[in-house]
Amino acid sequence: MPILLLEGLLLIAMIAIAAAIILGKKLLAATVIYCGFSLIAMLLYTVVGAADVAFTEAVIGTISTVYFIIAIKSIKGKRADDERK
Amino acid sequence: MSELIEKLEFFLADRGIYMLTLILFAVAVYGMIACGNYMKKLMCMNMMQVSIIFFFLTFGQKNGGTLPVAIDEVLSAEAYINPLPHALMLTAIVVSLGTTGVGLALLMRIKDIYGTIEEDRITGDGGKKQ
Amino acid sequence: MKENKSRKKLAAGLIIVIIAVGTAAVKIGAFLPTIGDADTPANSYVANYYITNAVKETHSYNIVTAVLADYRGFDTLFETCVLFLSALVTMMVLFGKEKVPKMPVKNLAEDKYSAAFGGDIMDASFRIVVPIILIYGIYVLFHGEISLGGGFQAGALIACAYLLDRIIPSIRMGRGKIKEETALIIASMGAFFYVITGILPMFNGGNFLEFAKLPFGSSLAAESIVKLHTAGILMIEVGVTVCVMGVIIAILEVVLERTDFDE
Numbered sequence: 001m002p003i004l005l006l007e008g009l010l011l012i013a014m015i016a017i018a019a020a021i022i023l024g025k026k027l028l029a030a031t032v033i034y035c036g037f038s039l040i041a042m043l044l045y046t047v048v049g050a051a052d053v054a055f056t057e058a059v060i061g062t063i064s065t066v067y068f069i070i071a072i073k074s075i076k077g078k079r080a081d082d083e084r085k
Numbered sequence: 086m087s088e089l090i091e092k093l094e095f096f097l098a099d100r101g102i103y104m105l106t107l108i109l110f111a112v113a114v115y116g117m118i119a120c121g122n123y124m125k126k127l128m129c130m131n132m133m134q135v136s137i138i139f140f141f142l143t144f145g146q147k148n149g150g151t152l153p154v155a156i157d158e159v160l161s162a163e164a165y166i167n168p169l170p171h172a173l174m175l176t177a178i179v180v181s182l183g184t185t186g187v188g189l190a191l192l193m194r195i196k197d198i199y200g201t202i203e204e205d206r207i208t209g210d211g212g213k214k215q
Numbered sequence: 216m217k218e219n220k221s222r223k224k225l226a227a228g229l230i231i232v233i234i235a236v237g238t239a240a241v242k243i244g245a246f247l248p249t250i251g252d253a254d255t256p257a258n259s260y261v262a263n264y265y266i267t268n269a270v271k272e273t274h275s276y277n278i279v280t281a282v283l284a285d286y287r288g289f290d291t292l293f294e295t296c297v298l299f300l301s302a303l304v305t306m307m308v309l310f311g312k313e314k315v316p317k318m319p320v321k322n323l324a325e326d327k328y329s330a331a332f333g334g335d336i337m338d339a340s341f342r343i344v345v346p347i348i349l350i351y352g353i354y355v356l357f358h359g360e361i362s363l364g365g366g367f368q369a370g371a372l373i374a375c376a377y378l379l380d381r382i383i384p385s386i387r388m389g390r391g392k393i394k395e396e397t398a399l400i401i402a403s404m405g406a407f408f409y410v411i412t413g414i415l416p417m418f419n420g421g422n423f424l425e426f427a428k429l430p431f432g433s434s435l436a437a438e439s440i441v442k443l444h445t446a447g448i449l450m451i452e453v454g455v456t457v458c459v460m461g462v463i464i465a466i467l468e469v470v471l472e473r474t475d476f477d478e
Contacts, residue, residue: 002090002094004094004097004098004101004102004250004251005090005093005094005097007097007102008093008097008101008102008105011102011105011106011109012105014109014135015105015108015109015112018109018112018113018116018129018132019112021116021125021128021129021132022112022115022116022119022120022125022129027122027124027125030124030125030128031124031128034128034131037132037135041135041139044139045138045139045142048139048142048143048145048146049145049146049150049151049152049166050142050145050170050171050174051152051363052171052175052277052279052363052364052365052368053138053142053171053174053175053178055363055364055368056175056178056179056367056368056371057178059368059371059372059375060178060179060181060182060371062375063182063371063374063375063378063463064131064181064182064185066378066382066467067185067186067189067466067467067470068124068127068128068185068189070467070470070471070474071124071189071192071193071470072124073474073476074193074470074473074474074475075124075192075193075196075202077475097250098249098250098251099249100247102250103247104237104238107233107234107237107238108234110233111230111233111234111237112230114226114229114230114233115226115227115229115230118222118225118226118229119222119223119226119227143250144248144255144257144258145257145258145262146250146251147251147252147253147258148251148252148253150253152363153266153277153278153279154276154277154278154279154362154363155269155270155276155278156276159266159267159269159270162263162266162267163253165266165278167257167258167262168262168265168266168278168279168282169257169261169262169265169282170257171279172279172282172283172287175279175283175365175367176283176290176291176294176367179294179298179367179371179459180294180297180298180301182463183297183298183300183301183302183462183466184301186301186302186305186466186470187301187304187305187308189470190304190305190308190309190469190470191308193309193312193470193473194308194309194312197312
């Protein structure tokens with residue numbers, strides 16, 4: 001598959017994931033989808049040819065997701081998994 | 086079928102990729118304004134960052150170029166893609182991690198003082214402090 | 216609710232304006248280059264010089280590392296300082312909040328939290344994964360000049376190994392954790408080492424961050440001067456690694472200490 005078509009497909013997937021994060025109702029689910037967004041971004045950087053940037057994005061995306069989950073637990077307390085919004 | 090793919094590819098190379106990047110940026114800006122929860126605003130800020138970094142990286146692409154790592158000897162300058170945007174965007178990604186950390190610390194303090202992190206409840210009824 | 220609806224309408228209107236103006240500008244204006252073209256202004260002037268002369272002048276086969284650490288080393292110094300500043304500000308913002316005391320347990324079998332968090336599988340498997348990640352991180356640091364890698368990736372990987380070890384055994388087992396003040400001191404040591412690498416050539420008659428005049432060995436033959444560039448890049452990468460590792464661990468500890476995992 002030519003490279004530009006692959007880039008276009010990955011960009012459309014990223015727009016769909018962004019819409020899913022914005023319109024979702026649960027906060028913990030949005031965080032897990034954010035980790036998926038980071039993965040697709042890493043694939044996009046690899047397809048463009050920036051391998052150093054993709055490596056960095058893979059590691060930093062994981063650590064950023066862990067920060068979000070710990071902050072959610074600190075803010076919500078006991079009901080972190082079943083409270084809406 | 087193959088000429089449809091060729092037309093699509095020509096459109097993407099000309100203006101299409103820029104339009105898709107702009108749409109992703111616009112969706113993330115909408116999320117930052119319209120989401121009521123402060124955590125989602127932070128996530129949308131990171132998504133804006135990803136779209137801007139990708140836009141920067143498309144300027145370095147070359148037809149038929151390879152990764153900017155010289156294996157045995159350096160070929161001509163046209164055979165490698167441009168390494169300059171990669172070096173600039175590498176530090177931008179790591180700095181965004183620090184920005185996320187600061188934002189989350191501020192969120193924890195907002196939760197202490199106001200008791201909630203929904204924007205409607207903080208600014209809706211006058212922002213009652215606790 | 217009224218405010219939320221009006222804000223959403225404002226946001227939707229703003230977005231439509233951005234998309235319309237941007238699409239019109241992109242379609243009508245010819246100022247954006249075609250993707251894949253090799254003659255654009257971005258690919259012409261300085262980048263060609265970097266590609267053709269990086270291996271000769273700096274002895275580093277990874278051109279991105281040569282640009283980041285040698286040609287543009289001054290920018291990387293200030294990016295490292297910005298990282299350290301973000302960790303410092305995080306600590307300052309959360310300084311007044313009380314830490315949540317966690318009662319220590321003797322072993323993992325007694326802790327009800329760890330039993331719920333994955334139990335024996337996580338406990339057995341993270342012990343295999345952590346040393347592999349550590350070795351990979353140090354490998355990536357030292358091979359930053361030959362293949363893909365560098366200081367930023369290596370620092371984040373080593374901090375990832377610490378993160379696994381901190382979260383998976385019980386949060387309450389206080390053994391082997393790094394305090395937040397210690398992590399901040401480690402980060403500042405990394406940035407300080409970077410600045411020392413810049414100041415050392417000044418004792419030998421060179422400028423700030425001029426690697427050709429580092430006072431290591433004699434600089435008689437032309438080959439030695441190129442190897443001094445390698446030494447300079449390695450010292451810079453070690454500084455950046457230590458700083459990034461310290462920053463990630465500091466932010467993690469600051470947030471983790473003030474979280475209550477018991478309720």
